[in-house]
Amino acid sequence: xxxxxxxxxxxxxxxxxxxxLTLPNTANxxxxxxxxxxxxxxxxxxxxxxxxxxxxxxxxxxNAHRHTRTPLIRVHVAVNxxxxxxxxxxxxxxxxxxxxxxxxxxxxxxxxxxxGRGLALVESLALAWGTGSGGERHPGRTVVWFxxxxxEATA
Numbered sequence: 071x072x073x074x075x076x077x078x079x080x081x082x083x084x085x086x087x088x089x090x091l092t093l094p095n096t097a098n099x100x101x102x103x104x105x106x107x108x109x110x111x112x113x114x115x116x117x118x119x120x121x122x123x124x125x126x127x128x129x130x131x132x133n134a135h136r137h138t139r140t141p142l143i144r145v146h147v148a149v150n151x152x153x154x155x156x157x158x159x160x161x162x163x164x165x166x167x168x169x170x171x172x173x174x175x176x177x178x179x180x181x182x183x184x185x186g187r188g189l190a191l192v193e194s195l196a197l198a199w200g201t202g203s204g205g206e207r208h209p210g211r212t213v214v215w216f217x218x219x220x221x222e223a224t225a
Contacts (some may be wrong), residue, residue, distance in 0.1 A: 087114075093131070093143045095160075100131045101130030104147050107156065114149045119218045122195045123154065126216050129188035130158035130183070133214070138162040152217030160212050192216050 091106045093099040104124050111120050127145065134143045142164035148155045192199050196216040203211060 086148060087148070088148045091145045091147075093145065095135055095140050095143055097135065098109075099135050099143050099159055100128045103127050103131045103143075104168035105150075106145065107147060110149060111154065114154070114220075116154055119154055122218055123156065125194055126192045126199075126218070127158070128155055129192055130156075130214050130216070133188065134160040134212075135157055138212070155215060155217040155218055157213050161210060191207070 089106075089110055091103065104127060107123050107127050110122055111117060111123060125203055131143055131145065134174060138160045140160035142161060144159040146157045146159070187198075196218055199214075201215040202215070203209070204212045
């Protein structure tokens with residue numbers, strides 16, 4: 071399936087449509103995910119979300135590419151009139167756990183560092199975001215998601 075012609079997979083439980091893209095874990099995966107998401111946002115009348123969606127999906131797909139040994143990266147997008155929720159799923163554990171090695175703790179990002187602030191950026195742009203697992207059906211999978219859209223009006 072090409073990014074230019076996405077087709078709905080299932081209904082979104084909140085109303086709307088749901089789309090999926092499965093990518094090989096390559097350096098091109100973030101760009102392909104951005105192109106796919108841009109197409110969906112434009113046809114679903116959410117062009118105002120494109121810039122924030124680009125940043126957020128790039129961060130999540132890049133993290134899966136750089137920090138896991140997953141062969142495939144899955145992007146699931148649920149779109150309705152008010153919101154867009156994007157979930158990025160990978161199959162692998164951290165790169166450092168391969169072949170019996172362990173990860174070194176990563177220190178907190180400092181202003182001088184070029185990396186380490188991506189999820190803080192996602193948190194600042196999204197209405198909501200979170201992480202989860204594949205559950206019993208897909209043990210070992212990691213899911214990171216975010217929702218963009220108009221905030222609910224307060225009473």
